[in-house]
Amino acid sequence: MLFNSFSFLFLYLPVVLAGYFFLLRWRADWIAAWLALASLFFYGYWDTRYLPLLLGSILFNYWCARHRRLLAFGIGANLALLGYYKYANFFLPGQNWNIVLPVGISFFTFTQIAYLVDCQRHSTREYRLPQYALFVSYFPHLIAGPVLHHKEMMPQFNSPARFTMENIGLGLSIFVIGLAKKVLLADPISILVAPVFEPHAQPQLIEAWIGTLAYTMQLYFDFSGYSDMAIGLSLLFGVRLPLNFNSPYQAANISEFWRRWHMSLSRFLRDYLYVPLGGSRAGTFNRYRNLLLTMVLGGLWHGAGWTFIVWGALHGVYLVLHQLWRTVMPCSAPYWWGRWLTLLAVMLAWVVFRAPDLTTAGEILLGLTGGNGVSLPRGIAVWSVEIAGLGWQPAFDGIRWIDFGGPAIPALMVAMALAFWAPNTQQLFGQCRQWQPSTWRGALMALVFLSCLLNMNRVSEFLYFQF
DSSP states (O other): OOTTSHHIIIIIHHHHHHHHHHHHHHOGGGHHHHHHHHHHHHHHHHOGGGHHHHHHHHHHHHHHHHSGGGHHHHHHHHHHHHHHHHHHHHHSGGGOOOOOOOTTHHHHHHHHHHHHHHHHTTOOOOOOHHHHHHHHHOHHHHTTOOOOOHHHHHHHHHSOOOOOHHHHHHHHHHHHHHHHIIIIIIHHHGGGTTTTTSTTOOOOHHHHHHHHHHHHHHHHHHHHHHHHHHHHHHHHTTOOOOOOOSOGGGOSSHHHHHHHSSHHHHHHHIIIIIHHHTTTTTOHHHHHHHHHHHHHHHHHHHOSSHHHHHHHHHHHHHHHHHHHHHHHOOSOOOHHHHHHHHHHHHHHHHHHHHSSSHHHHHHHHHHHTTTTOOEEEHHHHHHHHHHTTOOOOOOOTTOEEEOOOTTHHHHHHHHHHHHHHSOOHHHHTGGGTOOOOOHHHHHHHHHHHHHHHHTTTSOOOOGGGGO
């Protein structure tokens, strides 16, 4: 079941909300159990084969957390489970395992690993099973994050928040904005991406840049759209999820980018990988080594493939170079210069991240330099010629015309303007702490929601489902 589907919007969500409001009035102590059952149904609706896996993972980790002598064993078992489903085909390619990746396994496994590690550090409390099951399976975050931390979430699940119209208004508004990011921007832009990233497509100059920009925007609005929807849905139940994006394409350097992009994963990698490796405590060389290793493993978290490993290594190198630059040049680079250089570096890394293999990534990177020739977007060129009244389609020797017509190019331009210059969702709503209802805002949200419904004729999965 997808957030951007009619069955979720008009069947599942109303039923879960109705049960929540009823229990909030009559049996508030049952709310955690109700939301946990609803979340397990949500996961099982997707694929019932893996519901026992999620249930078994919850029960096993809850048991380990209550028996501290088993914490190391529990952490190892979680890593082994994740390794089997995500990496067996990669590290043992000749075995023909034919393993299907359970949706959301990275998120609910990382969430529980962090909980067990904190149990080892004696920084957790014991909670009842319904609260713990809800913490792991909470449906707004279960499939594609954010990665939750028990200190932020468990107290909220333990004590249901008082119902307020502020939460309803904020939640619906943030959800609609996230839905619009997915349906009105990310999905239309996606048609510009696939042809460029096809194996052996060898895109030429302009189409390579359009495809790279399109994927840069598609991934951002697809994933940040999901995160906004998750935050908005959670507010309907009085629960505040952590923010996951803070205008990352407006970052002035690569370190700032990682403080703004997928913030919950960045925090997890810092607290549970980089710091345990030694962080910056053991000298300059070890700090650079730890940065590089953390990012390589972060890349591997996204999937079992050389493209993800190289993508992580690229970002590790970027971070090391940034640290070296700060050592040599203590003064910061001019904001405009650092910002666009950072964006370019991120886009080049996204090419490797999206490509099906390193050969295709190399062909696209070559195309970005013009090494494969020159291409012009046919849809735009023909449209401009017809507007001029010439009545003929251009054709020149040595130029390949690519059909990039339709709504995709306007959607891409809007997405770029929003990502590069506009305030983000949390800035619009005062970081979810302020809400002033008004007629014009309600009418605007209703209009945006209606536009989304009219464009939901082809429901598509979120990109981060595959991770």
